[in-house]
Amino acid sequence: MEVGQMQRQWVDYTKSLFLEGFLDGQFLQLQQLQDESNPDFVVEVVYLFFEDSEKLLNDLTRALHSMLFWLATFECFMKVCCFWGFRFLCIFFPPSYRDQPSVDFKKVDAHVHQFKGSSSSIGASRVRNACIAFRNFCEEQNIEGCLGCLQQVKQEYYLVKNKLETLFRLEQQIVAAGGSIPMTELSF
């Protein structure tokens, strides 16, 4: 493919990412901060975001599933104990589960807060919006809502990751073919 064609493709692809709401103005800011003295700035920051996100998604999945496991176990235990008239045995359960596992929701919320921060810093707006919904469910201490949001955040994250990787591949191809990235054509 000739350079001009690839450049056009790059412009169209980037614009589609903005129009479909995957990226917002913050990503343009990142691109503006990239110059000759720092040619890989955007890629560096976005890869930091990937690393950070995958760690956070793992932590979130683990935290929510362990919460779910303990809640289910506790419920089962309660039923058995009540049935046999040994409700007092419930005191052997971790205190946070006897009442409401608010401590764990706070931990989950802290992770989501971090995720929201990093996604808005690179301009991944759909991930950020999913995080906002997620935090509302944390506040309500709604574990089903949280689990649903976790799925959505994951889905949005892998979508935008895929899109960004495609964008970077295109950029590499343009540079390898001796062209430059037509940043100036990105006007809306």
Place this chain on the structure above:
Amino acid sequence: MGMATESQFHVLAVDDSLIDRKLIERLLKTSSYQVTTVDSGSKALEFLGLHEDDQTNPDAPSVCPSNHHQEVEVNLIITDYCMPGMTGYDLLKKIKESSSLRNIPVVIMSSENVPSRISRCLEEGAEEFFLKPVQLADVIRLRPHMMKTKFRDEKQEQQEKQRIPEEKLDKQDKKSELQKLQQDQQRQQLQKHHLEQQLPQQPQLQLQQQQQPPPPPPPPTPTPQQQQANSNKRKTMEEGLSPDRTRPRYSGLATVV
């Protein structure tokens, strides 16, 4: 002027997120500031050379910046609000409590638009409150704060010789400094106004106007001169709290959250 003086400004950026540190570092460097980044409030205090005895010893040589324990001069501290351990607010308080550091302007950044948080930080002595993600337009607003401390430092060195008690001196100094600054600004404004009348279409003037923050919400409808006559601090307060601050991402955040 220009580049030569700008590069002398040294900013200490504090944020627990690596991505945000990268971002703020790049933002500040493109504005040709010298930048040091640290990932926590305690590391920031360590870098500033603040030890426990500094806080408890009121006799420490306080006003003269060349006398305190800090190895590197820092002209401004920009810190995240929400950090594990010491928050940005805690850091701000520690800095304002320290006799040797309290003159360094502090700017707080936060991803959450919580009015009570914003006013708390400004009351505690923060110069500005930025909503994250911080943008180039925000970084431009840092400069006046650094210029202010430069002037103040010079003035303090002169007044040091006169042996005025520390607390009093600080207050007087701030006042007279502010008055001087206001007079200067008024003079500049008047000159500008004068020029404007002569050359209404001059592009440089338009640029200067753009850099100035948007005016506070109507009722009194202050003229530019009056607005300038307000203290800088008040301006930031009004601006930070003003609901109709015309930044799209700000209002966007406010509606989404």
